[in-house]
Amino acid sequence: MTSTAIKGADPRVIFTNVSKTFETVKGPLNVVSDVSFSMSEGSFVSLIGPSGCGKTTMLQMLAGFVQPETGSITVDGAPVKGPDSDRGVIFQEYGVYPWMTVAENIAFGMKLARNKKTKAEQKEAVDHYIDMMKLRGFEDAYPKTLSGGMRQRVAIARAYAVSPQILLMDEPFGALDAQTRLAMQMLLMDLMQKERKTVLLITHSVEEAIFLSNRILMISARPSRVLQSIDLPYAYPRTPEWTASSDFQRMRLELEEVSMQQYAEQQKLFAN
Ligand SMILES: Nc1ncnc2c1ncn2[C@@H]1O[C@H](COP(=O)(O)OP(=O)(O)O)[C@@H](O)[C@H]1O
Ligand SMILES: [Mg+2]
Known part of the structure; x- marks a missing residue:
């Protein structure tokens, strides 16, 4: 038995009753409330919720930049x-x-020392991702001279280049035009299949979430709670044509309704 086989059997990521409150000038702000979910190896989980509800905070707790207040987050069994x-x-x-x-x-x-790549490996990887992200010819350019979409492709390339097993993506394709966005989505699906990545994606787009995920978590207005967890049993690779199917469109309408309700709830919070 290899350790990979054992790993694959368990959830890689587990959120257990996670809550978070920030101290602000106006007093304590509860941003995440009692969130529990898990992600098995190779799963693709999307979070959909209104702006300001606490999604980025959840992702930052999993990334390790922000500590949960109560509850626990583990990766491969370790907090x-x-x-x-x-x-x-x-x-x-x-x-x-x-x-x-x-x-x-x-x-x-x-x-970074912890990633231990040789100079030759670095060069090879940079070359590979320059091509993959269609940045050839811009190797020596500085970000300020690039469009927003190109800058975002550089950021995606940098994350992919280290080959992390778990990808945490916070609205990664929002700044891209429709065509590039689709290309990036197809690439991500391909990467997932080839390298069995585990992905957590935050997106505003119900369509993007359905297209890519095998589970969607519908998140409430602030504080973030998991309102619904929807499993999508559709096989990969998925094609753009699939988005026109009645299955896809039915789900889109259903989820957009939930999403719009929560958006309205969140707007009320901002109004107060
Ligand atoms: N470090 C912080 N200190 C105080 N408030 C914060 C901090 N980080 C985020 N917030 C607040 O928490 C709420 C949720 O933020 P965020 O997680 O970025 O939401 P989302 O990603 O869903 O738009 C917002 O009201 C934001 O202003
Ligand atoms: Mg955010």
Whole structure:
């Protein structure tokens, strides 16, 4: 028996009754309330919830940047203590370092001691992801000279280059045009299949979540609670044509209704 086989049998990520309250100038703000869910190896879980409800906070707790207040988060059985190379994060914004070129940004994670890549391996990986993300010709460019979509592709390349087993993606494709977005979604599905990644994706797009996920968690207005957990039994790879099917469209309408309700609830919170 290999350890991989044992790992695969257990959930890789477990949230157990996780809550979080921030101290703010206006007093305590409860952002995450009693969230429990797990992710098995190779699963693709999406979170859909209104802006400001606490999704990024959940992802940052799993990444190890923010500590839960109560409850626990484990990765492969061990409590999350801080960031580690087993979890790659793609942030919603500020994903690239402005003082580094495209190639330096992509190589960044591989230079960290904990990732232990040789110079030759780094070069090979940078080359590979420059092509994959269609950044050829921009290796030596600085982020400020690139479009928002290109910068986001650099950020995605940097996270993929370290080859983390668990990918945490915070609205990674929001800044991309429709065509690039689809290309990135197809690439991600391909990567998932080839390397059995475990993915947690935050998205505003119900369509994106259905297209990519095998589980969708519908998140409430603040504080974040899991309102519904929907399993999607559809095989991979999925095709763009599938999004026109009646199965897909029925689910889209259903989830968009839930999503709009929570959006309205969250708007009321902002109004107060
Ligand atoms: N470090 C922090 N200190 C105080 N408040 C915070 C902090 N981080 C996030 N918040 C607040 O928590 C709420 C949820 O934020 P966030 O998790 O970013 O939501 P989402 O990603 O769903 O838009 C927001 O009201 C935000 O202002
Ligand atoms: Mg967010």
